[in-house]
Each structure stands twice: as structure tokens, then as C-alpha cells.
Amino acid sequence: GIQVEQSPPDLILQEGANSTLRCNFSDSVNNLQWFHQNPWGQLINLFYIPSGTKQNGRLSATTVATERYSLLYISSSQTTDSGVYFCAVGYGGSQGNLIFGKGTKLSVKP
Amino acid sequence: KAGVTQTPRYLIKTRGQQVTLSCSPISGHRSVSWYQQTPGQGLQFLFEYFSETQRNKGNFPGRFSGRQFSNSRSEMNVSTLELGDSALYLCASSSGTGIYGYTFGSGTRLTVV
Numbered sequence: 001g002i003q004v005e006q007s008p009p010d011l012i013l014q015e016g017a018n019s020t021l022r023c024n025f026s027d028s029v030n031n032l033q034w035f036h037q038n039p040w041g042q043l044i045n046l047f048y049i050p051s052g053t054k055q056n057g058r059l060s061a062t063t064v065a066t067e068r069y070s071l072l073y074i075s076s077s078q079t080t081d082s083g084v085y086f087c088a089v090g091y092g093g094s095q096g097n098l099i100f101g102k103g104t105k106l107s108v109k110p
Numbered sequence: 111k112a113g114v115t116q117t118p119r120y121l122i123k124t125r126g127q128q129v130t131l132s133c134s135p136i137s138g139h140r141s142v143s144w145y146q147q148t149p150g151q152g153l154q155f156l157f158e159y160f161s162e163t164q165r166n167k168g169n170f171p172g173r174f175s176g177r178q179f180s181n182s183r184s185e186m187n188v189s190t191l192e193l194g195d196s197a198l199y200l201c202a203s204s205s206g207t208g209i210y211g212y213t214f215g216s217g218t219r220l221t222v223v
Contacts, residue, residue: 033211041147041198041217048211086153095166096143096158096204098212103152 002027006087006101013077013108021072021104023087031090032063033098034072038083046072046085077108112137114203116215123222128189131218133201135182139213141206142184144176147198147217156199159184160206191222 003026013019025032034046047054047061049070054061058077063070074081084105088098115134123129135142144156155168159178176186188195198219202212 035214041200041219043200043202043214045211045213088153095160096141096202096206097155097166097168098143098145098202099155100153 002029002089002091002099004087004089004099004101006085006104008104009102011104011106013106015077015079015108015110017077017108018073018075019077019106021074021085021087021106023070023072023101025068025070025087025089027068027091029065029089029091031098032070033088034061034070035086035088036081036083037086037103043086074106077106079108079110082106082108114201114213114215116199116201116218118218119216121218121220123191123220125191125193125222127191128187129191129220130185130187131199131201131220133184133186133203133215135184135201135203136213139203139205140182141204142178142182143202143204143212144184144186145200145202146170147200148196153200156186188220193222196220196222 005024032050035043049063051065058075060073084103086103088100141160143158147153158166162178173189178184198217200217204212
């Protein structure tokens, strides 16, 4: 099956710093999403981005489907950005089955 | 519009018991997927229901089952609970076409003692 690898596994930043999180996947996908899991466990959908680039405030994401990777950019980080960021992919026929990476745990220090 | 509602939020059960979790998707969404999250295994897909039919199933034992009602609300049931079933159970709501984003509920944290 498809493998999803995220890097780095852990990231510690000072407030105001920028960061780039990476997601590599091993096969063609038709669905790629980035999520932020808050300390209470809820997964918040940040982007649906199977290809191309999107921006939402301080966050942006780029997926290069032909090279099988996606990047999540966080600019001017805030302490509320702390948590775990997951990349999840779906493929043709997977019907509801998103395959998640192991996540990047981000800690933003004041 | 209302988000995805999961109940209950927390649950403590004894080994051997059974448990039923509920998920109400976003209005208009016909697909509900269930996931188990544990520290060791991460997020794993359990099953997906679309228009009251199970369309896909993950690699979990038969003790894990689910169903979906005509109003798209879904329940999952775990019978003969084991300690290893302790986890955060998350459900996701989507259109069911597979090409749009998923919205997750807040989850049910199950502890088996």
C-alpha cells in the first residue's frame, strides 16, 4: 500500500519563526490533506491539496504530485500553532480510507 | 453549519464489555469514516459508510463493526473489549466522492480497564 512519510518528526521553534513541514508519498494519490491536531485531540482540516498551491493566512501548502511530495509552510509562528501536523492521502478506490503519516510535532515557544 | 458531533466524549469500560460510539456528520454529507488513534499505531482506518452501506473496511478484527442510518448518522460498536482497544476514536464526515476535504469530530476517548 501507499507509504506516507513526514519530516521532521519533531520541531521546536521560537514564536515568530517560519517553518516547512514535508510529506512524501510513495504512489499516485487523488486526495491529500493536511491536518492540525490540537491538544484536545481534534483534527482540524487545514488544506485539501492533491496538487498545486493554496494559502490561508499564515499557512500555505504546495503539492507536487508528479514528484510525490507536499509541503506545509507556517510563517510567523504563534504558540497556538503548537500541536501535531498530519499529512493524509487517499487514492482511487480507497473510499474513505485516508492513509496518515506519523505526524510532525511542533512546539512553539514564547 | 453544525460540525461533526461525536458522543460520548469520554468512556471507561471494563474488559469483556461492549461499547457503542455515535457520529453525526455535517448536514448533507453522506459519508462517515471511522479511525482509531493510538500512540503506537497512529491513525488507522476502521471503515467507511456511504448511504447506509459499508464501502470499505480496514484491517481490524470482526469485534469492530458499524452501521449507518438513513439520516447519515453512524455508530460503531466494539464487542468483547480488550485493553488494547483503549484509544481515541475519530469519525470523519465527507461528501463521499473522495475528492474533497474531510471534517473530523472531536473524538471519543475510550479507556478499557
